[in-house]
Amino acid sequence: MSLLTVSHIKKAYGATHVLQDITLTIERGEFVGIMGPSGAGKSTLLNVIATIDKPTAGSIVIDGDEITALKRDQLAEFRRRKLGFVFQDYNLLDTLTVRENIVLPLALMKHDAKEAERQATHLAGMLGLTQLLDKYPVQLSGGQRQRTAVARAMITNPSVVLADEPTGALDSKSSRDVLQCLSELNEREGATILMVTHDAFAASFCKRILFIKDGQLFTQLVRSGDRKAFFNQIIDVLQVLGGDLNDAR
Amino acid sequence: MTPASLARRNVRQNLKNFLLYFVAAVFAVFVFNVFTSVFFTAEIQTVAEKNSNVRAAMQVSAVMVALFAAMFIWYSSSVFLKARNKELGLYLLLGLRHREIGWMLFYENMMLGAAAVTLGTVLGSLFAKLFAMLLVRLMGIDAIVGLVISVESVLATVGVFALLFLLVSLRGVRTVYRMELVDLLHAAQKGERQPRASVLAGLLSLVLIGAAYWILMTTSTDKFLANLLYIVPLMIVGTYLFFRSLIVLVLNRARNKRGFLYKGVNLISLSHLLFRIRGNTLMLTTITLLTVMTLTAVGGAYGTYRSTESGVLERMPFTFMYRHVDPVASAQAEELFKPYQADITFQADVDWVQVPYELKPGGPGQSANVISVSTYNELVQVVGRMEPVNLRGGETLLLQPLHLKRGASTGAQALLPNAAPLQVIAESSERLWNEFSTWTTFVVQDELYAQFEAVAQTAMKRTARVVQMTDSLHRLTLSEQLQAVMPQMAWLDSQPQKYEEAYQTNGMMIFIGGFIGSLFLLATGSILYFKQLMDAQEDRPRYAVLQKIGMNRREVRMAVQKQLGLLFALPVLVALVHSSIVLTRFGEMAKQPLLGYGTIVMFVYVLVYAGFYRMTVRSFTGVMER
Numbered sequence: 001m002s003l004l005t006v007s008h009i010k011k012a013y014g015a016t017h018v019l020q021d022i023t024l025t026i027e028r029g030e031f032v033g034i035m036g037p038s039g040a041g042k043s044t045l046l047n048v049i050a051t052i053d054k055p056t057a058g059s060i061v062i063d064g065d066e067i068t069a070l071k072r073d074q075l076a077e078f079r080r081r082k083l084g085f086v087f088q089d090y091n092l093l094d095t096l097t098v099r100e101n102i103v104l105p106l107a108l109m110k111h112d113a114k115e116a117e118r119q120a121t122h123l124a125g126m127l128g129l130t131q132l133l134d135k136y137p138v139q140l141s142g143g144q145r146q147r148t149a150v151a152r153a154m155i156t157n158p159s160v161v162l163a164d165e166p167t168g169a170l171d172s173k174s175s176r177d178v179l180q181c182l183s184e185l186n187e188r189e190g191a192t193i194l195m196v197t198h199d200a201f202a203a204s205f206c207k208r209i210l211f212i213k214d215g216q217l218f219t220q221l222v223r224s225g226d227r228k229a230f231f232n233q234i235i236d237v238l239q240v241l242g243g244d245l246n247d248a249r
Numbered sequence: 250m251t252p253a254s255l256a257r258r259n260v261r262q263n264l265k266n267f268l269l270y271f272v273a274a275v276f277a278v279f280v281f282n283v284f285t286s287v288f289f290t291a292e293i294q295t296v297a298e299k300n301s302n303v304r305a306a307m308q309v310s311a312v313m314v315a316l317f318a319a320m321f322i323w324y325s326s327s328v329f330l331k332a333r334n335k336e337l338g339l340y341l342l343l344g345l346r347h348r349e350i351g352w353m354l355f356y357e358n359m360m361l362g363a364a365a366v367t368l369g370t371v372l373g374s375l376f377a378k379l380f381a382m383l384l385v386r387l388m389g390i391d392a393i394v395g396l397v398i399s400v401e402s403v404l405a406t407v408g409v410f411a412l413l414f415l416l417v418s419l420r421g422v423r424t425v426y427r428m429e430l431v432d433l434l435h436a437a438q439k440g441e442r443q444p445r446a447s448v449l450a451g452l453l454s455l456v457l458i459g460a461a462y463w464i465l466m467t468t469s470t471d472k473f474l475a476n477l478l479y480i481v482p483l484m485i486v487g488t489y490l491f492f493r494s495l496i497v498l499v500l501n502r503a504r505n506k507r508g509f510l511y512k513g514v515n516l517i518s519l520s521h522l523l524f525r526i527r528g529n530t531l532m533l534t535t536i537t538l539l540t541v542m543t544l545t546a547v548g549g550a551y552g553t554y555r556s557t558e559s560g561v562l563e564r565m566p567f568t569f570m571y572r573h574v575d576p577v578a579s580a581q582a583e584e585l586f587k588p589y590q591a592d593i594t595f596q597a598d599v600d601w602v603q604v605p606y607e608l609k610p611g612g613p614g615q616s617a618n619v620i621s622v623s624t625y626n627e628l629v630q631v632v633g634r635m636e637p638v639n640l641r642g643g644e645t646l647l648l649q650p651l652h653l654k655r656g657a658s659t660g661a662q663a664l665l666p667n668a669a670p671l672q673v674i675a676e677s678s679e680r681l682w683n684e685f686s687t688w689t690t691f692v693v694q695d696e697l698y699a700q701f702e703a704v705a706q707t708a709m710k711r712t713a714r715v716v717q718m719t720d721s722l723h724r725l726t727l728s729e730q731l732q733a734v735m736p737q738m739a740w741l742d743s744q745p746q747k748y749e750e751a752y753q754t755n756g757m758m759i760f761i762g763g764f765i766g767s768l769f770l771l772a773t774g775s776i777l778y779f780k781q782l783m784d785a786q787e788d789r790p791r792y793a794v795l796q797k798i799g800m801n802r803r804e805v806r807m808a809v810q811k812q813l814g815l816l817f818a819l820p821v822l823v824a825l826v827h828s829s830i831v832l833t834r835f836g837e838m839a840k841q842p843l844l845g846y847g848t849i850v851m852f853v854y855v856l857v858y859a860g861f862y863r864m865t866v867r868s869f870t871g872v873m874e875r
Binding site (some may be wrong): 137 | 326384507510511512513514516517520521523524674790793794795796797798799800801802803806
């Protein structure tokens with residue numbers, strides 16, 4: 001059974017149909033990108049999968065749970081246990097240290113303190129944050145902040161990590177850092193990642209890319225060769241896709 | 250579009266934003282008007298003309314209420330001004346000149362002020378009768394309050410607030426003239442950072458507070474006011490450092506306990522609180538001090554009011570006491586007492602000699618009374634608060650009603666003129682007779698007293714009549730008759746008259762105390778409420794993140810409750826300790842159980858305060874979930 005099954009999802013805000021009948025599946029261990037022009041519905045799709053927004057119609061099954069049927073507090077519980085989030089603007093708490101930010105989801109679950117600390121140390125090692133554990137977010141660079149956010153998303157060992165434009169606010173060097181981290185987590189820890197981006201460079205780190213246009217699935221690309229070649233393929237598709245993609249790097 | 254018309258449109262269109270400011274302004278006017286109206290009622294004025302304590306209390310408290318109203322309006326108008334920074338910046342951006350925006354603000358404020366003064370005065374006049382009735386009842390006056398709308402109070406209200414709103418409006422204009430577009434568009438600032446606290450400052454806070462307590466508990470009554478000069482600053486600085494350092498230290502320590510920190514919402518509430526506390530130190534100190542002032546003033550006033558009777562009896566053990574200075578007056582008094590012979594339970598002439606003295610250790614004193622031990626023993630049996638004593642030649646009993654440190658002078662030597670040094674074998678702070686001569690008194694053996702009397706000048710020899718009657722407190726008619734015949738020099742000290750005065754004064758005090766206390770409570774409550782709501786805006790993105798990563802509503806509420814709970818509880822707990830100590834001491838000085846009555850006041854205070862806490866939590870959570 002697939003990890004994530006989205007079938008016939010529709011989302012309308014009044015008369016505006018943002019998502020029109022989208023169906024997709026994601027398997028365990030995949031690193032999937034979602035691309036499309038502005039207003040194509042990428043973020044809406046991610047929000048719906050993230051249970052932050054509710055679809056107008058259709059069903060979403062994540063790890064065996066039909067999330068459209070869950071109530072508000074059940075959803076909070078579900079998000080906490082099964083999902084990890086990485087946002088464009090990091091969304092770290094400026095009142096907490098890096099260590100505390102990473103541990104936060106486990107603290108909320110009243111996890112054993114020692115075990116939580118151990119996991120945080122492990123993840124910090126993988127993401128190159130060991131020296132920064134006792135610093136506050138304001139003392140970090142954008143890339144370091146985003147890696148902290150990735151560690152926080154990973155610490156609960158979620159079924160799927162949802163990343164919304166994770167490199168949107170970063171310079172190219174930091175972007176590369178964060179993306180490399182994500183793909184390492186994908187390869188070494190087997191983490192399933194779903195990433196929305198409009199940046200072809202970022203997308204080239206994925207293994208598969210879904211293109212959306214006008215709220216519908218347009219096409220998909222699967223990576224077969226190396227990243228450079230994949231990047232060129234993506235650029236080609238984007239040109240066909242048209243729209244206002246001139247902001248792609 | 251003229252500034253005036255723009256201002257009118259602003260008021261009309263942003264009614265919701267203006268409403269809060271307006272309500273605050275109306276409230277301030279209302280409070281002042283009620284207060285002055287009550288004082289200008291004919292019944293209260295009659296009392297004030299006779300009782301100078303009441304008059305003084307009225308004047309001082311009217312000034313306090315006016316100051317409170319001024320601060321209230323000033324503060325709320327500055328909050329209001331700050332909230333509109335963006336809007337004003339927009340006008341600048343759109344090309345309005347500073348002068349135009351300034352005038353616009355001026356008109357706005359003046360219109361708002363005029364409306365607030367009108368509404369507040371009308372409401373105040375309507376409610377004044379209610380408060381006047383309450384006051385008359387508290388003062389035990391037999392009077393029916395008529396209409397209380399008084400020209401004087403309306404004039405006072407309009408005068409005070411016209412000036413106040415003029416100042417507020419001018420401040421607005423000045424602010425506009427000084428504003429730069431750049432600053433306005435970046436109005437939001439980040440001031441609060443992780444606090445660092447030194448252990449030294451933390452300990453110092455305890456030392457300072459401890460020192461304040463120590464001075465408070467050990468100074469004698471007569472030096473009390475002078476020592477307040479040390480006590481108050483020590484307490485203020487100590488309390489400030491307590492919040493600034495000690496609390497931060499404790500919270501930091503809790504934060505380092507991972508087992509505690511990583512349990513549910515503790516991580517969030519604790520870190521938010523720590524992050525906040527530096528910016529809130531001044532607020533916490535202010536609230537603590539306001540609360541201490543309120544609790545001690547209202548607790549003290551309430552306790553004094555409730556123990557008016559025992560207070561009077563303590564200071565005036567006898568129904569009447571007057572000196573024999575004029576034989577005619579004394580004879581007239583004798584006549585007046587005739588019809589009441591059956592009611593008199595005790596009467597006697599007592600005499601004493603006035604001398605300079607010196608205590609070793611203790612120092613010299615201007616003047617003390619010397620009385621004989623048989624006079625003492627005779628009076629003690631009537632008053633009943635002390636035991637009769639036997640004295641030998643070289644011994645003396647020291648009475649110091651204004652001294653608290655009992656036993657401090659026991660064993661000391663008393664040097665009195667023309668006599669061998671006397672040994673103080675015991676001392677007491679109880680009063681032997683009515684208060685006009687409550688100075689230091691030495692009780693000596695009868696033979697020794699006779700020697701003092703023999704050498705004393707006539708002017709230093711005193712004789713007085715003390716009278717004890719049944720139904721002592723209510724002999725007001727007789728008291729007034731005595732008052733009419735007694736010359737000033739007779740120092741007539743009348744228990745019933747004192748009782749009436751005390752009842753009026755204390756009634757006035759509890760009215761003023763209750764009134765101002767409620768204002769302070771309201772002020773502390775709203776300071777906390779609004780400050781927290783402003784902070785809530787800042788916390789909102791943080792809680793939004795938390796909800797995105799899976800914190801449910803119950804947990805949000807719990808985190809908010811913990812975060813605000815500590816912030817609310819801290820100042821009030823410190824204040825409860827401070828004011829308990831102060832009231833204990835006041836009670837000792839007044840020889841009344843003030844702390845006991847104070848506890849009732851504290852209970853009510855905490856109850857209302859808890860209401861503010863609940864309200865704040867609800868609004869705060871509302872902001873987080875929006």
